[in-house]
Amino acid sequence: MNPTFEDDVHAELRAAVAERADSLWRVAMGLHDDPEYAFAEHRAAALLAGGLAEAGFAVERGVAGLPTAFTARSGRGRPAVALLIEYDALPGLGHACGHNLIAAAGLGAALALRSVLGESAGCVMAVGTPAEERGGGKVLEAEAGVFDEVDAALMFHPGVHSWTRAPLTAQVQYRVAFHGRAAHPTGNPTEGVDALAALIELFNVLTALGRRLPEASHIQGIITDGGTATNIVPERAEGLFGLRAATTSALEDLVGQLRTAAEGVALATGTQAEVERATLRYDHFRDSAVLSERFAGHLSRAGIELTPPEPGVYLGSSDIGNVSTRVPAIHPFVAIMDDGSDHTPEFAAAAASPRARTVLLAAAGALACTAADVLLHAGLRDEAWARHRSGGQ
Incomplete structure (x- = not known):
């Protein structure tokens, strides 16, 4: 040529x-x-x-x-x-x-x-x-x-x-739901297991985690279900979390950290955590x-x-x-x-x-x-x- x-x-x-x-x-x-x-x-x-x-x-x-x-x-x-x-x-x-x-x-x-x-x-x-x-x-x-x-x-x-x-970057979204037990916040507060409190605690843990993540890695979340009424201890709460990382491998590590954090919060709060992928994964x-x-x-x-x-x-x-x-x-x-x-x-x-x-x-x-x-x-x-x-x- x-x-x-x-x-x-x-x-x-x-x-x-x-x-x-x-x-x-x-x-x-x-x-x-x-x-x-x-x-x-x-x-x-x-x-x-x-x-x-x-x-x-x-x-x-x-x-x-x-x-x-x-x-x-x-x-x-x-x-x-x-x-x-x-x-x-x-x-x-x-x-x-x-x-x-x-x-x-x-x-x-x-x-x-x-x-x-x-x-x-x-x-x-x-x-x-x-x-x-x-x-x-x-x-x-x-x-x-x-x-x-x-x-x-x-x-x-x-x-x-x-x-x-x-x-x-690589990115994916995950849905995290916490399951607790409903109760009246005044009548029988000790019977309740607050799923929303668990979800909020997960946000706090992820904020602390974010301070030591590598460049380009981050988790950004929103609350998609926080309960139904102020006079009911929420028995279910859910968040949607967007995860990004410089490489697909680093993203999978980040997913693992999200799972670990959710399981730890569930153990500490007496709730049950459900973690599932909500979108297709985009590779870097x-x-x-x-x-x-x-x-x-x-x-x-x-x-x-x-x-x-x-x-x-x-x-x-x-x-x-x-x-x-x-x-x-x-x-x-x-x-x-x-x-x-x-x-x-x-x-x-x-x-x-x-x-x-x-x-x-x-x-x-x-x-x-x-x-x-x-x-x-x-x-x-x-x-x-x-x-x-x-x-x-």
């Missing part, structure tokens, strides 16, 4: 994205104006899958048993690259995480790849991934084997930083540095420079982590605003701004070029897989 040919392919892919600029922005704005939520993104999935089908992709809807998940393939077999498309929104905030831009960028990259490379270079697969925010569509898709025959999984995420890789993200570097290089052609993430700064969690345990993956951040945070009304507004349009088109082009590199260069695939299997970045 000589440099002239490679440069020509990249130029053609960027041009193919540019030709679709208006239509891709209409998709992004259509999603932004009509937000749908976890596992209920029916109109978004239909819009995106329909556009891919019209372009000649073989579309399969309802993959992994999820009504709003889909795959769209151009070509078959290996090599194969997956472009991950998110389209769920946040209740009350709409697209305050910019998934409308993720969806349009993945769509644009897939369409450009088919128009330039056809089906001869391998398989281009666009994967519709519902419920990143509150469900974990990618977790279920990975478990169903959607990524088993894929050489790389690529996506970008809008943000307030422009970073080559995503420092995404494992970045494919060799592919992230390619993406950053392609994005720089559009005048957007990416830097390594700031040490010690973490940006939440995502189900892309579960994909990254199986195949080389990238999840760079590209800023659409310079201050503040996502999951805010300000970020939702930024996801429909002129800057967002510029980032969308630049990211779509960089994704398409990176995907083409994966498909056309066996050496790049081999290096990415070798690092992935060794556990390196």
